[in-house]
Amino acid sequence: MDFVAQLTLFVLAIFLGVELITKVPPTLHTPLMSGSNAISGITIVGALIAAGSDSSMLINVLGFIAVVLATINVIGGFMVTNRMLAMFKRK
């Protein structure tokens, strides 16, 4: 993907983000933050490639660290968000 296409995505996604997030009520700001932690765990995509690639030891080690950290974010983030949102749902 060329740079301009990437930059286009980046800028448009920021505008989309601002539009979306200003509509999230203050009541849900904490789950919003833990939820965005969870989705920023998308770096797991790069982490998996680095960890599973057939290259140097250093790259595999960095990959392993990245997989661990990103998985903590994904699993921990989604689970704790779910736990909080369940409290808002009842009644």
Place this chain on the structure above:
Amino acid sequence: MQNWIDIAYLIAACLFVLGIKGLTKPKTAVRGNLLAAAGMGIAAVVTLLNEHIVTYEIIIAGVVVGGLIGAVMAKKVQMTAMPQMIALLNGFGGGASFSVASAEFFRGSATDTVSIIATGAAVLIGAVTLTGSLVAFAKLQELIDGKPMGFPGMKLVNAVLFIGSIVGIGYLVLNPGNEMVFWGLVAAAMVLGLLLVLPIGGADMPVVIALLNSYSGVAASAAGFVMGNSALIITGSLVGASGLILTSIMCKAMNRSLTNVLFGVMAEAGEAMDEDEVYAGKVKSTSAEEVAMLLETAQRVVIVPGFGLAMAQAQHAVRDLADTLEAAGIEVAYAIHPVAGRMPGHMNVLLAEAEVPYDQLKDMDAINPTFEQTDVAIVLGANDVTNPMAREDKGSPIYGMPILNVDKAKTVVVVKRSLSAGFAGLPNPLFAKDNTLMLFGDGKGAVLDITTALKEG
């Protein structure tokens, strides 16, 4: 094949957007979170089909270790400790982007100017987020002193580290693959992260957490530029935008600019107001029985919770009181200041945990016009956010800070141990107003006493 993988990433990105959209209403929020989780599942599974992945041992080990740690954290964390958990997750997000970008660097995949700059940016922002978040965590967890820490010339050191990092990235553009310079960049960024957060006081942590949340998104986005992965770019910028909006909301709520929070200190009070002058002879003390009698004749009661309430674990006691009032036909609402907790939306979560219905939780703009029709406002563990000087006294250090106008209620009951000052270190003239009654004592005990008196009366 690659096209299908990219389309799967696009689907994942769409699910993230729908997930955040779900968070705009409490009713759809759980479903939104599940949609986003499904998107993450899709993205992770299709990545395993990537042609570069040849071994799975390390991947499985990493997922098992990370999954266990994440699950235990999510299950065990106390709601009062949520800011610490978010701080850690911000740091791990930055650390993951940093590690991914470093791996790409050593693979030598970044050769053109754009990918090298993106790699440098991901390493710089990721490492700053990692170490900065660890400091924020340590301050919130009280592993280190929450007071601002620093040394003379700290700003100069920070400037040197930052400019040095930029120059290092520039050098890497001209000489790709120079490992010495790369490690120098890593070290500078990590120290910079520490030094940026150490001088920020504990009271400002809500702003810092929101800002680091934003950084972790930007770092992920930069990693996406390195790898040419659209899912990372889109998701990273969504998170970056989210953190930035929350940062600005927190700054507005504290009436401070971001630069002021990051680099400044609280405005010095021109002349320290004398506590005796504010309080002498004007403070009226009351008892739980008197408050119960007041409440019996009230039609509308507003409860104003502060973090002190959560520290005293009094949320359930407050809900019992509210239930008792409602059973007597009295309207009850909660007034939530944006900085009532220790992070954006924190107080709402703490009250939701005590099964307070979310439609009773009113934010500042919604509740302020209604105080005039309120018979009794009960202030529990909140102080500075009710200080009328922020509205009236132009010389006050907190002048201009948006506050809850509790003093407009017919009667204000302040539950507090003593007349001691809050974070801002200022006396609160609210305590001396004609329509204010002080109920001295422990927050939880006082609430329980009021409830008992109501039930007996």
